[in-house]
Amino acid sequence: MNSIQAANYFVHFNTNCYTKLHEHLTESNYSKIFVLVDSNTHEHCLPSFMGNLQTEVPIEIIEIEAGEIHKNIETCTGVWNVLSELDADRKSLLINVGGGVVTDLGGFVASTFKRGISYINVPTSLLAMVDASVGGKTGVDLGTLKNQIGVINIPEMVLIDTSFLSTLPANQMRSGLAEMLKHGLIYDEAYWKKMINLADFTLEDLDDLIYESVQIKNKVVTEDPKEHGLRKILNFGHTLGHAIESYLLTHDTKEPLLHGEAIAVGMVLACYISNQQERFPTEKMTEIKRVMIDMYGKVEFNTSDYEAIIDLMKYDKKNSHGNINFVLLSDIGTPVLDKIVPNTTIMDAFKFYNS
Incomplete structure (x- = not known):
């Protein structure tokens, strides 16, 4: 599948994802790479993703709880604190591997940490692939009110690997x-x-x-x-x-x-x-x-x-x-x-x- 050009970034598909990711990491001078997952994608998607990630840059994994109920500022604060504790700087990269909660929240965390670091989205749910993949909308819920807090900020790229869909339940x-x-x-x-x-x-x-x-x-x-x-x-x-x-x-x-x-x-x-x-x-x-x-x-x-x-x-x-x-x-x-x-x-x- 050919890549799709969005606003100042590309959406890449399947095997082409990892070729383009490797090229980007080789060309960019990132100080550290942080991979954000939830408890589900940590188990079901991260091993495959890490197996395709080629880089000499130090990598740290950050896990959040799965589910819409955790898409809030409290979770963001936890991730911001972990980034600080692990010495993330303005040249760090955050890669969000997960469904819409992870990509929305991770994009918001990256857009606001130290006034903005680079991020890449790797949507692993069908909803995230066809919805969160395009447009640069990031954010979290305010209580039960959906997506009340956030910014529009585009990622470096989006990687859609449809093999992750095999991990999804029918609902x-x-x-x-x-x-x-x-x-x-x-x-x-x-x-x-x-x-x-x-x-x-x-x-x-x-x-x-x-x-x-x-x-x-x-x-x-x-x-x-x-x-x-x-x-x-x-x-x-x-x-x-x-x-x-x-x-x-x-x-x-x-x-x-x-x-x-x-x-x-x-x-x-x-x-x-x-x-x-x-x-x-x-x-x-x-x-x-x-x-x-x-x-x-x-x-x-x-x-x-x-x-x-x-x-x-x-x-x-x-x-x-x-x-x-x-x-x-x-x-x-x-x-x-x-x-x-x-x-x-x-x-x-x-x-x-x-x-």
Whole structure:
């Protein structure tokens, strides 16, 4: 696979990853290399990665706890302290080997330690490969509120080795597929149709779909790196999806959802709202609901859940001037930005989802 040029860096794939990494380390004068992993990727991914890492530069491994619950400033403080204790300086490199929690948090740690050191992302989950790989968004959660603290800062490179996907459980694979489905809905109906026929695909076909998904996101981000306009379309399904994800994290009696699972619900809700406000075709709305529920199952919500989730939307990063801004669709591949939606319509969307 050819490398994809993003904004001032490249996304490299599979065997080409390690060739490009070796070239970069040979050309750069790093004082030390720090590899950030979580407890899962330390066990399942680090041995393979280290076996492909060729360098004479001293290497230190830093491990954090796995899971979204640890994507916070407290974890960052722990990593910053370890970097200091191990004499990291401005010429150090941080390589983040893990899913979205590791790459988001590691990118933020690198961007802020000593006012910024270089970092490389090695996404090991499907979600991180197709979402966190492009755009330079780094950050952590504030309590249960998603990605409230962070900066946009590009890595030196991103390395996508799809062999790491063999270490993922099925629910993590499905979580990543949600972002790929989203790319089809917001950008390319032909890609959407490929994605809903996954049962007939081989692992090689999945590699091609991942590559195409990264291309779609890269086209959007390259045109609008700071999210002033077009890049907002990547938030389709996220306004409600993030609120649902945060809400379920706060309730001991409810089963939390992975990011992609929550976004799948958010996309069904957004399609209903699009149907009501933007005349999104009813037959496509119905098909999208069927696809999402077939793949992810149905989450049970009641009226009190609706109200609490709607209340959480006020914390969404895309809001401005006191308005909650939605990305909607007038058709597949035709997004509409900055739409204000009445609470009654959101309530009706939940009823449609539950029906």
